[in-house]
Amino acid sequence: MTLRDTEKLVRAAVRAGVTDRAVLEAVRAVPRSAFVPCERAEEAYRDAPVPIPRGMVTTQPSLVARMVEALALTGAEHVLEVGTGYGYQTALLACLSGDVISVERLPDLADRARANLDGQGIANVEVVVGDGTEGVPSRAPYDAVLVSAAFPTVPEPLVGQLRTGGRLVQPIGPGGVEDVTVFERTSAGLVRRGHVCPASFVRLHGRHGYH
Structure with a gap:
């Protein structure tokens, strides 16, 4: 990886509307080629999903940056990620918060x-x-x-595990055509705070999702 490689993703994030300097620096610092299958490494610096095992794909980098930016992280937060x-x-x-708990339902993907x-020394x-x-x-x-x-x-x-004042970002929809939405937990419950962008995601599976 060279700085020039990650700059392609920084430029893509900027074109998508990302303005948070800390988010852009994180995109610049993290080598995406280390987070795709080895045989797909040359695709890593395109602003596009990359196939991974189990019929899954990674999320488009500029969309990742937009979703992360919507959390408005300041560097000390305790973050839950669903879908590693x-x-x-x-x-x-991890670059933008204090620590991250990430949940992955497929053990082989979690291991990878x-x-x-x-x-990458991310502890x-x-x-x-x-x-x-x-x-x-x-x-x-x-x-x-x-x-x-x-x-x-x-x-x-x-919702119950998010502290009052905390933010939650999720693609809202049936799987395939979504509205990525940012919410805030208030004393009255979860309140929609804004629209991030339209997108296409896989379905959320689990006891409180699709079975």
Whole structure:
């Protein structure tokens, strides 16, 4: 990887509307080629999804940057991520927060993500195998939650584990055509605060998602 490689993704994020300097620096610092299958490394610096095992794909980098920016992280937050994949988004969150608990339902993907993160010396992340719709209650409350799969509503356990004043970003929809939305937990419950962008995501599977 060269700085020129990651600059391509920085420029893509800027074109997509990302303005947060800390987010752009994280995109510049994290080598996406370390978070895709080895045989796909030359595709890593295109602003496009990359196939990974189990019929999954990584999220487009500029979309990752927009979703992360919507959390408005300041550097000290305790973050819950639902859907680790190969760990690229996890790595960006780790650069921008205090620590990250990331839940992946597929053990082989979780193992790969751990290896990828360890390979980059990223130590403030814990990857957990489990049902992301249940969150990780033993580590709650969270200052921010980022969900990387689609469901028409926010799973109630995730709402309950988000502290008052915390933000949650999730693609809202049936899977395939979504409205990526940012919410805030208030004393009255979860309140929609804005629209991030339209997107296409895989479905959110679990007890409080699709079965």
